[in-house]
Amino acid sequence: MKGAVSFGRRGGSARxxxxxxxxxxxxxxxxxxxxxxxxxxxxxxxxxxxxxxIGRSAPIALWDAxxxxxxxMSWSSFPDPVLFPEGERRVYRLKQERHSFREGGTFSxxxxxxxxxxxxxxxx
Amino acid sequence: MRRKEEIEHxxxxxxxxxxxxxxxxxxxxxxxxxxxxxxxxxxxxTMDVDVLGVVVRDRDLNPCEVFPEEMERAIANAGLELGLAxxxxxxxxxxxxxxxVPEGTLERALVHRKSFGPCLTVRFLDRKDQVALKLFAAMDxxxxxxxxxxxxxISPDPEEIIHSLRWMGNWKSSDAFRSxxxxxITGLGFxxxxxxxxx
Numbered sequence: 001m002k003g004a005v006s007f008g009r010r011g012g013s014a015r016x017x018x019x020x021x022x023x024x025x026x027x028x029x030x031x032x033x034x035x036x037x038x039x040x041x042x043x044x045x046x047x048x049x050x051x052x053x054i055g056r057s058a059p060i061a062l063w064d065a066x067x068x069x070x071x072x073m074s075w076s077s078f079p080d081p082v083l084f085p086e087g088e089r090r091v092y093r094l095k096q097e098r099h100s101f102r103e104g105g106t107f108s109x110x111x112x113x114x115x116x117x118x119x120x121x122x123x124x
Numbered sequence: 125m126r127r128k129e130e131i132e133h134x135x136x137x138x139x140x141x142x143x144x145x146x147x148x149x150x151x152x153x154x155x156x157x158x159x160x161x162x163x164x165x166x167x168x169x170t171m172d173v174d175v176l177g178v179v180v181r182d183r184d185l186n187p188c189e190v191f192p193e194e195m196e197r198a199i200a201n202a203g204l205e206l207g208l209a210x211x212x213x214x215x216x217x218x219x220x221x222x223x224x225v226p227e228g229t230l231e232r233a234l235v236h237r238k239s240f241g242p243c244l245t246v247r248f249l250d251r252k253d254q255v256a257l258k259l260f261a262a263m264d265x266x267x268x269x270x271x272x273x274x275x276x277x278i279s280p281d282p283e284e285i286i287h288s289l290r291w292m293g294n295w296k297s298s299d300a301f302r303s304x305x306x307x308x309i310t311g312l313g314f315x316x317x318x319x320x321x322x323x
Contacts, residue, residue: 056168056270067207069171077264078219081297084304085265091216094209096171104127104169 017116021049025112035101039108042068042099051109057095061107069096070107128162131173132240138202138213139241145201147194151179151245153233155217155257157274159248163236165278171208174217176225179247185230188215220257226291229253255280256288262308263301275312285314 028044035041045051047065055061061070074095080087098105142150156174160166177185191199200210232250239245249257255278261271280288292305306318 069207075267076216076261077266078222079260079263079265079301081223081292081295081301084263084298084301088265089219091219093211093214093216096209098169098171102169104167106168 018114021046021116022112022114025049025114037108038110039100040110040112042101045099045109046112050113050115052111052113053107053109054100055097055107057097057106060113061097061109063109064096067096069098070109071096072107128164131158131162131170132238134202134206134208134212135173135240135244135246137205138198139239139244141198141202141205142195142243143241145194145198147198147243148192149243149245150195151247152188153177153179153185153230153247153249155220155249155254159236160254160274160278162248163251163254165251165254166274167277168274171212173213175213175215176249177215177218177221179230179245183230185221185225187218187221189218191215220260223295226253226256226287251278252284252287254278255284256291259285259288259305259308260292263304265304268308272308272311280312282314282317285309285312285317289317 025044025046028046029040032041032044034044039053040051045063045065047063050060050062051070052060055070055072057074058072061072064071072095073092075090075092078089078091079085080089097107100106100108141147153176154162154173155176156172157166157168157170158173161170175188178188180186190196199213202208203210203212206212229249230247232253233247236248236250237245238248255275258271258275258278262268262275264271289305289309309315309318
């Protein structure tokens with residue numbers, strides 16, 4: 001299928017959580033569609049999945065369906081005028097962004113990142 | 125939070141939580157996107173309230189990277205109630221105070237002063253000073269572009285740019301810093317101002 005998510009360290013008929021996640025995403029995209037810019041609508045997002053996209057604070061984000069926000073990791077930087085462009089100080093923070101289809105929203109999810117933490121930890 | 129009403133609602137919830145958790149009375153100066161939204165200068169959403177400092181004796185501004193324990197608890201509880209991150213109300217921007225703020229910042233922010241319950245009073249940074257801080261943030265060599273976008277939306281006037289340049293002009297700075305600042309100001313369409321203020 002054109003635009004389908006393909007993924008898998010393990011090919012063939014092996015069942016993995018990542019493959020299942022990718023398959024679920026493909027079904028949701030088929031059902032709800034993408035807009036012409038390739039942005040996945042909010043209804044087709046999977047709770048707890050990571051998405052690559054265009055955001056204000058980061059290009060990847062974790063979708064938190066319960067609060068309808070993307071969670072990202074970012075930093076605020078404070079340049080040092082004397083040492084510039086070196087010597088900046090960074091403050092790291094968890095940030096949140098709404099879906100760009102919402103009023104004032106800033107994150108546009110373009111594709112699922114088909115990873116699954118638990119599977120990676122178990123190494124199966 | 126994307127609209128003034130939502131930000132003010134969140135601050136009202138925090139003010140109530142502070143009273144319940146026995147937090148000390150506090151007056152803060154807010155900057156960043158939430159302050160810009162309250163002033164009606166920005167349309168994008170934000171889910172953070174950035175605190176530049178705590179107002180002391182009505183005339184001084186103290187850094188506040190860490191709030192008192194009761195205050196931190198009230199922030200976390202309000203965040204839980206509103207579905208926001210634990211540190212949605214945070215003082216990470218107070219590192220900016222190392223370089224000070226433009227002269228008269230606190231007085232100008234008095235116009236935008238509002239109480240949220242018996243414990244919490246917030247001054248929102250005036251537009252003129254928001255422009256100065258955003259311009260400095262846009263100097264970030266890695267990620268300044270997002271602040272530049274905000275600056276474009278604020279659409280500063282020449283007087284505000286001169287105000288910013290006078291603030292930054294007092295600092296000791298490298299050639300690279302002055303050169304980048306000049307490039308940004310020129311890019312915003314105020315190249316003629318750089319010659320006069322930054323010579």
